Amino acid sequence: MRAILHARYGSPDLLRFEEVAMPVPRDKEVLIRVHATTVSTGDCNMRNFTFVTSSMLPMAKLMFGIGKPWKERILGTELAGEIVEAGKDVERFKSGDQVFGSTGMSGGGHAQYACLPENAALAMKPASLSWEEAVAIPFGANAALYYLRELGKTQAGHKLLIIGASGSIGSAAVQLAKHLAATVTAVCSGANVELMKSLGADTVIDYTKGDFTKNAETYDLIFDVVGATTFDRCKHLLEPQGIFLSCIMGLDDVARSLWTTFIGGKKIRGGVAINSPERMAFIAGLAASGKLKPVIDRSYPLKQIAQAFKQVERGHKKGNVVVTVEHP
Ligand SMILES: NC(=O)c1ccc[n+]([C@@H]2O[C@H](COP(=O)([O-])OP(=O)(O)OC[C@H]3O[C@@H](n4cnc5c(N)ncnc54)[C@H](OP(=O)(O)O)[C@@H]3O)[C@@H](O)[C@H]2O)c1
Incomplete structure (x- = not known):
């Protein structure tokens, strides 16, 4: 599959769009074909500490890597897509389900496929929303x-x-x-x-x-x-x-x-808004009833993600910046 790899701090141009191995779901995980993701401020913080306060910077560097990230990784705090495989112990979802949700600090959304535990902050995508609209909601x-x-x-x-x-x-x-x-x-x-x-x-x-x-x-x-x-x-x-x-x-x-x-x-x-499946279920319900509407500034294809990062890091986006993920 194709994915965006993050291995160095600095300019978003250092991100690499490459072929990597397909993730394989464990027994309690689902494999999702990603149709849309976003560049969130969370991605910018993990990529280059963009919005981290100076007093919190040492702690953030300890978490993500001093000098360079601890390991090469795929960012992407949100995704919307279709489940293509469910591990043998998965009960909440099945192959073919259309879902959206948060991956949080684990990332993984900036790729054609991602694995998530079935108890992640994941919910069924409201039928009334497109992939791009749904993905603009969770973070x-x-x-x-x-x-x-x-x-x-x-x-x-x-x-x-x-x-x-x-x-x-x-x-x-x-x-x-x-x-x-x-x-x-x-x-x-x-x-x-x-x-x-x-x-x-x-x-x-x-x-x-x-x-x-x-x-x-x-x-x-x-x-x-x-x-x-x-x-x-x-x-x-x-x-x-x-x-x-x-x-x-x-x-x-x-x-x-x-x-x-x-x-x-x-x-x-204040505090850190760790993902919660319960919150995600509540959010999905409001989105399905039209009480929570997505706000999208603009969208970019996955291969132009560096441009998306540059826009988000300027700090003036309206709502969310969406990234569409194509499948041949
Ligand atoms: N604590 C947590 O758990 C947690 C979780 C997620 C994110 N965060 C942090 O929360 C912050 C916000 O995240 P976000 O994703 O909502 O950011 P965002 O989408 O990038 O917010 C930018 C918006 O703020 C407006 N803005 C900029 N300066 C402003 C000002 N002085 N007064 C009023 N509005 C202003 C911008 O419009 P204009 O420039 O046109 O005004 C733009 O629409 C980030 O720093 C992120 O790191 C914290």
Whole structure:
């Protein structure tokens, strides 16, 4: 099969499009013919630590490799495709099932075929969605759901401010927050104001036209998806028991998070949104009912993945960048 191999840090042009051995499913794994994948910010972090804070960089290098990756690998945190073989102990899926899901830090999506355990964050693809539409959902929605539901305990009637609402996580967060019956103020650039309204945001603030931290409104939750601000700059915008959720934590934020949990009052929370099959099932249900819509900036063929990485690493994509995988 053809796959994109990652063996060196540096420019995306170092990625290699090569013939490699087909993966073979174990007893509890499925083999998936991949039709679409994405370049996510997670891929960029594993490829070249693009969005990793400087205080977290040493830990990230320990995980992925100091100087060069610990081993040559295939990236790709999301995939949509058809199951072509199921291991002998697989019960959840069968050959022919059309699925989509997250591979997380294991990667593997940037290839014509991938193996995943049957208990991975994998669900049946809604028939109403194309491969490209389906694959644009899991990464952002998994992280958004983890932050809003598990860390923020979002409830009906909560007032939310979502900063960086136009990206992968942000566009899912706006929709999920509305599903949880919260009131949403989305912060984005002028080009994305209409998109935010179409996803259900109650109020939209164009950050290029003014500083939202100077507004008088207060919130139960402030979700900074892109590291655009800080807990200190936003503290006065939080309700007395309000929570500042941060997708990009430095070591100082981790310390503040522990401290604010200990002393009570306004808190800062963050963490790693590890994949969860339960979250994926919830996300698939919302996608099937049309309550969670994919947002796609543009798509690239697999052989042009370096261009896709370059776009994502500039940090301005709208929703998701999709990669289509052809089969002769
Ligand atoms: N903690 C976790 O478990 C976890 C999981 C996944 C990802 N992450 C991290 O979360 C971050 C966001 O991921 P993502 O995939 O959602 O990113 P993304 O899709 O690349 O988000 C980019 C979006 O943010 C907007 N933006 C850029 N600067 C902004 C600003 N100052 N204010 C408001 N909006 C701004 C951009 O539009 P404009 O430039 O037009 O404004 C663009 O639409 C990444 O750093 C990623 O590493 C964390």
